[in-house]
Amino acid sequence: MPHDHDHPHSLLPSDPELRVKALESILVEKGLVDPDALAELIDTYEHKIGPKNGARVVAKAWSDPEYHARLMTDATAAIAELGFVGRQSEHVVAVENTPEQHNLVVCTLCSCYPWAILGIPPSWYKSDAYRARAVREPRAVLAEFGVELGADQAVRVWDSTAEVRYLVVPMRPEGSAGMSEDDLVELVSRNAMIGTALAGAVA
Amino acid sequence: MSRVHDMGGRFGDGAIPEKDDAVVFHSEWEARALALNLAAGALGQWNIDMSRHARERLAPKDYANFSYYEKWISGLTDLFVSSGVLSVEDIERAALLAVGDTEARPAELSDKALKAEAVWAGMHAVKPYSREGGAAAFAVGDRVRTATYSHNKNVAGGHTRLPSYAAGRVGTVVMLHGAHVFPDSNAHGLGEAPEPLYAVEFSAADLWEGDAESAADSMVLDLWQSYLSAEV
Numbered sequence: 139m140p141h142d143h144d145h146p147h148s149l150l151p152s153d154p155e156l157r158v159k160a161l162e163s164i165l166v167e168k169g170l171v172d173p174d175a176l177a178e179l180i181d182t183y184e185h186k187i188g189p190k191n192g193a194r195v196v197a198k199a200w201s202d203p204e205y206h207a208r209l210m211t212d213a214t215a216a217i218a219e220l221g222f223v224g225r226q227s228e229h230v231v232a233v234e235n236t237p238e239q240h241n242l243v244v245c246t247l248c249s250c251y252p253w254a255i256l257g258i259p260p261s262w263y264k265s266d267a268y269r270a271r272a273v274r275e276p277r278a279v280l281a282e283f284g285v286e287l288g289a290d291q292a293v294r295v296w297d298s299t300a301e302v303r304y305l306v307v308p309m310r311p312e313g314s315a316g317m318s319e320d321d322l323v324e325l326v327s328r329n330a331m332i333g334t335a336l337a338g339a340v341a
Numbered sequence: 342m343s344r345v346h347d348m349g350g351r352f353g354d355g356a357i358p359e360k361d362d363a364v365v366f367h368s369e370w371e372a373r374a375l376a377l378n379l380a381a382g383a384l385g386q387w388n389i390d391m392s393r394h395a396r397e398r399l400a401p402k403d404y405a406n407f408s409y410y411e412k413w414i415s416g417l418t419d420l421f422v423s424s425g426v427l428s429v430e431d432i433e434r435a436a437l438l439a440v441g442d443t444e445a446r447p448a449e450l451s452d453k454a455l456k457a458e459a460v461w462a463g464m465h466a467v468k469p470y471s472r473e474g475g476a477a478a479f480a481v482g483d484r485v486r487t488a489t490y491s492h493n494k495n496v497a498g499g500h501t502r503l504p505s506y507a508a509g510r511v512g513t514v515v516m517l518h519g520a521h522v523f524p525d526s527n528a529h530g531l532g533e534a535p536e537p538l539y540a541v542e543f544s545a546a547d548l549w550e551g552d553a554e555s556a557a558d559s560m561v562l563d564l565w566q567s568y569l570s571a572e573v
Binding site: 155165187268270 | 351373374433466471562
């Protein structure tokens with residue numbers, strides 16, 4: 139039930155640092171949370187799980203036509219081949235940019251995001267401005283990010299309203315034909331896999 | 342009526358901040374707020390839909406004023422109490438512990454508490470939301486109309502995933518995802534009640550009428566079967 143009358147959080151200090159400390163303290167005192175696990179969780183998402191995972195997926199799809207076909211048919215399984223599985227990436231669909239279509243991903247209702255392949259979402263993705271505007275004026279949003287669309291490109295915005303997560307596969311940049319998969323990884327930014335950037339230009 | 346989190350299409354929010362930000366956590370407390378949410382989830386006392394709903398239930402003025410992780414820590418506190426794991430008295434004691442106004446009591450770690458050595462496996466555990474059951478009423482290419490009113494049909498003010506901007510609109514089914522856990526039920530402890538889930542595409546012109554930037558553009562939403570009816 140909604141229990142709108144009942145907001146126990148208001149009993150905690152309003153300073154967010156103290157609010158977190160308060161809840162952590164009582165949970166540790168009761169044995170419900172292990173401080174070592176908190177440190178491990180922070181290290182995992184700060185240093186180990188991030189957008190390099192997704193960049194590897196994209197670079198492999200650019201390099202290997204059979205992998206590309208598997209990614210576009212069943213992205214969850216294709217991504218799992220590389221060991222990227224788990225929380226907030228239980229169901230993944232890859233959507234590919236083409237000269238006719240540019241894809242953009244948002245979660246207007248909260249902050250759904252493919253953690254196992256892109257890590258924790260950046261602040262801008264979670265901002266009210268992005269959540270409010272990406273569906274109504276995606277072209278204005280893309281222009282704000284400096285993305286120039288092709289004259290014939292339609293924009294398709296994916297609002298992540300369920301547990302399906304969308305991974306944008308950017309177009310492979312001009313002049314990258316001879317590049318190794320490892321070098322291609324460096325051209326794939328986090329924003330490019332959300333749709334607010336294109337793949338990097340070849341130096 | 343929907344709640345404050347349902348902001349897709351809203352006017353007035355201004356520019357998007359920090360577009361190239363590569364910092365994962367902007368302060369230690371943000372990192373701890375996230376980690377506490379994940380460690381608390383491992384206790385198994387609620388599901389993901391309940392935790393989303395706990396954040397949505399914040400008072401609109403709090404939702405608007407709180408930063409992202411303030412919403413998370415506040416929603417989590419409310420969830421601990423509504424699930425019965427902590428009492429209001431525990432929260433009052435927590436407030437004292439935070440300012441060092443009382444002595445902590447050492448505790449044995451509960452059997453259910455997430456251990457550091459279990460974090461990697463826990464975050465990589467594959468726990469899909471797809472389920473058996475529920476015949477698909479619609480096929481790719483079918484025209485469907487969304488419910489005219491975005492709300493939870495079982496619980497007034499309850500959790501739902503049909504954004505207001507797409508309520509009462511006609512779109513086309515572009516993907517079948519199979520049957521998935523239904524948040525409108527699962528968020529309220531009413532069971533998983535899996536239903537077919539579809540990706541439905543709406544033309545920008547149908548959603549935004551004269552405000553649409555381009556008639557060529559479209560928005561795709563994942564919508565459960567009970568949000569939809571056949572458009573004939």
